[in-house]
Amino acid sequence: MRPDYVDFHTHLDLYPDLARAIAACDRKRVATLAVTTTPKAFERNVELSADSDFVRVGLGLHPQLVADRHLELDLFEKLLPRTRYVGEIGLDRGPAHYRSFELQQSVFGRILRACAQQGDKILSLHSVRATKPVLDMLDEHLPPDRAGVVLHWFTGSKADVRRAVDRGCYFSVNEGMLASDTGMRVMREIPIDRVLTETDGPFVARGDKPVDPGDVGYTVEVIASTIGLSAEATRMQILLNLKRLLNTG
Template sequence: MSDEDASGPVDFHCHLDLCQDMRAAYTRCESARCFTLAVTTTPKAFARNKSMARDSHFVRAALGIHPQLVAERASELSLFEELASSTRFIGEVGLDAGRRFYPSFERQKLVFESVLALCTRLGDKVISIHSVRTAKQVLDVVERTGAYRTCVPVLHWFNASESEIRRALELGCYFSVNEQMLQSPRGRILLDTVPIERVLTETDAPFQSDEFGGRYPGDVTGAIRLIADAYGEDHAVTSDRIRRTAKQLLTG
């Protein structure tokens, strides 16, 4: 059995470079055999993450331009475009219509549309997508650009209605979920609607509330418990199923 096949957690959306000790966070994921998608929030942050992940069996660094930073970092879109062909992994990208970030929403839409159009042209991208109060708008862009045809959209912390979840399934989306979101009614609706084969665990570390799991990358035990209970499975079986899905996406 290869290292990649060995048991271990899956953290399909976390910010290793924003942890207190970035190198220790990378080392921890590697030691835990944690299949990890280390998203970035700006294109300038990608080079260091890519270098850190270069010799890793389990961690993949993703190129991102976070919607919450578009107001200050939209000028980095040109750098994103230069770097996009160098990686299969894109994230964190998306839209955020929360009150604090709504003033930049029109610019966010332009950036996100450009990002997904580029990914569609390049093809074979795994894309971790942020969607605060923007489920419909995000899915509209996924569909309009054709990203669902040539890439794999993974919807991070997707708080949406059942109809929007079903639409996302029809577009081939996967869903990365964490313990905190699964405690909410929308999180339970998602698990009631999505087949286990489309579910991945995440922590969004270091940004989850201290009262839930996700205090460090790979801390998905609580999420696995909730997912397994929702599907009526043994916890170990659920963990193995999610790991197989992650391996398929990360090793392609």
């Protein structure tokens, strides 16, 4: 079945009822990447989404958790052959996680090398205050023809955007990102044929309610108004972008 929308970065296992969240993605026909933050969370997500037409699960080791969970890296490598999708991984150089940055780089590099060795992976990357190091490590460890790369909630400079575009990266955009001046600036710099939508739910909220994959149409509308296309043309372009991404790697 063909999807109507795309949510390429959400944390379905952090909603109150994972099975219900998966069923909602199927009912609303949202092609969804359910990222995980630790390798130990992967199995349950895979088990509950096994019969889903629209949900795929990413194997993750979140950079904000690396200080406490780096010993799960062996488990990550053991599970990696079982999935095409990898995320959430990356680097975070924010104040709360700066002390683990060297360890994050070691873990991220090992993951990238494993993905390069296996090939045909699709990655969803975190890069808070670390856009240049993330791009540097991609160039060092992951040839563009070995994986498709999606930069989640990207906040880099215009030069960073251009560099990422030149190496074939896509960008997943959410309504929280588009509520900021920086996010809108980045959105205007991304070619429309490299844009995907995401929610990053439940971390993004509308009022006091966390967004879920069924809310992603709002982000499509904001993108459309920003770039001067109709919402329908934008929705169709994003679906085409997803199809192209999945044919890479």
